[in-house]
Amino acid sequence: MTEAQVEDAAARLFEAERERRQIRLLSLDFPQATMDDAYRVQAALV
Structure with missing residues (x-):
């Protein structure tokens, strides 16, 4: 996923x-989306 996504x-x-x-x-x-992408989304929420 791109940073924008x-x-x-x-x-x-x-x-x-x-x-x-x-x-x-x-x-x-x-x-x-990969697991790494999912962790990036999670980190963006924190």
Whole structure:
């Protein structure tokens, strides 16, 4: 994932938590994502 995609995924998760709503699976929008990418998204949320 590019840095922009990581930031986009983190923003989606942040907004979903803030609004207490479910979102589409990120793996459907970013099928190329690896475990390392997932950790990068997680780090962007912290």
